[in-house]
Amino acid sequence: MGQAKSAFLRSISAGASVSMVSAEKVPVDAPTVLVTDCSVNLSRLCECSRVFQYMRNGKMPRDLLMQQIANVDALYCMAALNVNAHNVSSKLNYRNIVVTNTPDVLTETTAELTVALLLATARRLCEGVADVKNGRWGTWEPFYMCGVGLYESTIGVIGLGRIGCSVIEKLKSFHPNRILYNDIQPNEKRSFV
Structure with missing residues (x-):
């Protein structure tokens, strides 16, 4: 695991609003996933990934998301209330992050x-x-x-x-x-x- 990711794991574990929720037996080199919603059932995801979940009700603040997203392998985010392509940042395309939509x-x-x-x-x-x-x-x-x-x-x-x-x-x-x-x-x- 790289130094940046290791530092990220320490910073997340210390933060009050984002917590590690993975099962204990997940390999250390398993992909890291940031989940932006506290109401999502993560049991299957936790079996194969190191999952970090925003633990407060409501929307994850943008500044916290931008701070935490840099060192994870994947983002689990549900945008169920408004489907609008303009809401998706061009930075996602720059980082080769796939965003799906069913117009x-x-x-x-x-x-x-x-x-x-x-x-x-x-x-x-x-x-x-x-x-x-x-x-x-x-x-x-x-x-x-x-x-x-x-x-x-x-x-x-x-x-x-x-x-x-x-x-x-x-x-x-x-x-x-x-x-x-x-x-x-x-x-x-x-x-x-």
């Missing part, structure tokens, strides 16, 4: 793909195709590769932005018993509520 032209396409993946997973479609290709499809069995249906099921959707709302509208046609969802800003005017 409105991809809303329906992404929602359709989400429903397709849900159906393929629920009905074990890929496993069935693989069995046919590998000659493992034999005689009839009553529940072979049936999977589960969406009809009268309970479906969960996390996030109700444009894409989440479109996914729910498409899933309604399968007549599930319930569609559970969460939203950062509840809106009782939605047509599916």
